[in-house]
Amino acid sequence: GAVVSQHPSWVICKSGTSVKIECRSLDFQATTMFWYRQFPKQSLMLMATSNEGSKATYEQGVEKDKFLINHASLTLSTLTVTSAHPEDSSFYICSANSRGLAGLTGELFFGEGSRLTVL
Amino acid sequence: RKEVEQDPGPFNVPEGATVAFNCTYSNSASQSFFWYRQDCRKEPKLLMSVYSSGNEDGRFTAQLNRASQYISLLIRDSKLSDSATYLCVVNPNDYKLSFGAGTTVTVRA
Numbered sequence: 001g002a003v004v005s006q007h008p009s010w011v012i013c014k015s016g017t018s019v020k021i022e023c024r025s026l027d028f029q030a031t032t033m034f035w036y037r038q039f040p041k042q043s044l045m046l047m048a049t050s051n052e053g054s055k056a057t058y059e060q061g062v063e064k065d066k067f068l069i070n071h072a073s074l075t076l077s078t079l080t081v082t083s084a085h086p087e088d089s090s091f092y093i094c095s096a097n098s099r100g101l102a103g104l105t106g107e108l109f110f111g112e113g114s115r116l117t118v119l
Numbered sequence: 120r121k122e123v124e125q126d127p128g129p130f131n132v133p134e135g136a137t138v139a140f141n142c143t144y145s146n147s148a149s150q151s152f153f154w155y156r157q158d159c160r161k162e163p164k165l166l167m168s169v170y171s172s173g174n175e176d177g178r179f180t181a182q183l184n185r186a187s188q189y190i191s192l193l194i195r196d197s198k199l200s201d202s203a204t205y206l207c208v209v210n211p212n213d214y215k216l217s218f219g220a221g222t223t224v225t226v227r228a
Contacts, residue, residue, distance in 0.1 A: 006162075034216075036218075041127070041220065041221075042220055043121075043123070043206075043218040043219060043220045043221070044163070044206070044218040045218075046215060046216070049215075091160070093162055093163075108165070108216065110162035110163050110164070111162060112161070112162050113160075113161065113162045115160070
């Protein structure tokens, strides 16, 4: 089946630094990818929708200048957490629709997730 | 009110038992429903879609009740490997998914 790969799996950084997380669709083209954040024992919360070749669409309450999203190709989207602080520590997961459409007509495949710890 | 609400559990059951739990959703216009499974510190993986007429996949049965706006998941003959968090996922519009916080199931030997 379709695979989404996310890197890095774990990252520990100092407060104030920036961290980049990559999300790749390995065997399909994804015009749209989604970035989620999950705190312990809580729901996955959609942060933003990443659109290839255009600006990402951010959910209410998510700072676009802090969470920079770049979807430069049909197989790669990146999330950069700028000037990370301890409260940004979380599990970040990307996903893509297997049909690569904005609509959810196919199964949503998730990356392995990236666990960010900001000291 | 949250878009999707689940009983967090945990549901602790012995091997071979049947366990069932529900999930309620707030948007009556929701069209697609899914159960995902998430193991500790891992990404969610699709367990099954939920169809209007209800559907079964092996030991797993999913039901949808539109009138009361809930879906359910029943696991028969529980295995140790069924221990996980089960996420209720609802598609309220074309591209957004709403996730429940998950129901934790622990199957003991």
